[in-house]
Amino acid sequence: MELAVHPLVQFGPAYIIYFSRGKCLMAKNKQSSSELFSVRTVVAIGIGTALIFILKRWVSIPTGFPNTNIDTSYGFLGFMSVLFGPVAGFIMGFLGHALNDFTQYGTPWWTWVVTTGLVGGVIGLFWKRLDVSKGDFGKKKLIGYNVVSGLTNLVAWAAIAPTLDVLVYSEPANKVYIQGLISAVSNVISGAVIGSILLAAYAASRTRSGSLKKED
Template sequence: MEEKHMWQFGTREVVYAAIGAALYGVFSWVTNFLALPAAGNISLRPAVSIPMFFGVAFGPWVGFLSGFVGNILGDFLSGWGFWWYWDLGNGLMGMIPGLIWLGITSYKAKDAIIKAEVMVVIGAAIGMLVPSLLEIFFSGIDLKTAIGGYWFPAFLSDAINGLILVPILMVAYDSVAARSGR
């Protein structure tokens, strides 16, 4: 069996990063109607679980590209323009859970799910913190607004979505992974 490396990016990763990004883009576009009242640009997007899950299942680069490119696609489909630092944040949100990729042998094992849940929360926290802080630089807001207006609602929404849907996707993927023999 081929040996896996944390940062590998071969054919398999190229394809799954593209699938993850396309799924994230399509789901984001579909669920944009579920807008949370908390903040202007934050919507309740179950789709955020896609880059997190793709990170866990296929590695950090796949998670990163699923989030980064997927967010671009979602914004392009909705016609909202290009917000590169939020794309970067979404990429990090997928990349960080991907750091446990090599340690997972069974996707339905309790310890794998707990590890993934912890990384989902860390990923959502760091992933949304980076663009929120960059908004200080670009938009001239202060730290309180960046945290209260951007980071907190985005982190809360993304972490909740990830915590609920990533384990469901992991359990479903366990049988798929066994079927494909990879």
């Protein structure tokens, strides 16, 4: 006779931890894995990549510091990463940034391209915890999203991107860390304001679970 197995903890989008016969086991979450690579997600990656490219190319606000803009695309990237998960978030961020650099400068600045992908991927890791598909985006999820988005952008742009610039391109540290700090502040703001507005609007457009009751 088989014992019923109840998930204890979901580890990211693809794995769950559970107890069975006194043992702690990890198993693949088949439903979540299929969601990561569904047709809907693939289509979203294409649309998201195009929109991130457009936002970076034509809807960025100059800061006055060379090659550093207030980038509206990071709010949209945070929104899409929460909706479609880490794989989609990474690919959209990576390809959108690469396309922008290629068309604007002739060649991608790979350290920042990779960092943008990482931002989307890390925020996307929390797509199940921040799930807004059922119309739930209350205060707790709003705060949770902003903490995740804020910390991710802060670490990515104030530390990871400039460090990679020094290591890969031998850029002067004082220059790239100032660039990184300015980008970190602007991207945290973009993620907080634009990302929160988009998530709240999306949640409001969905039917909240349990909100509909059968009429007598």
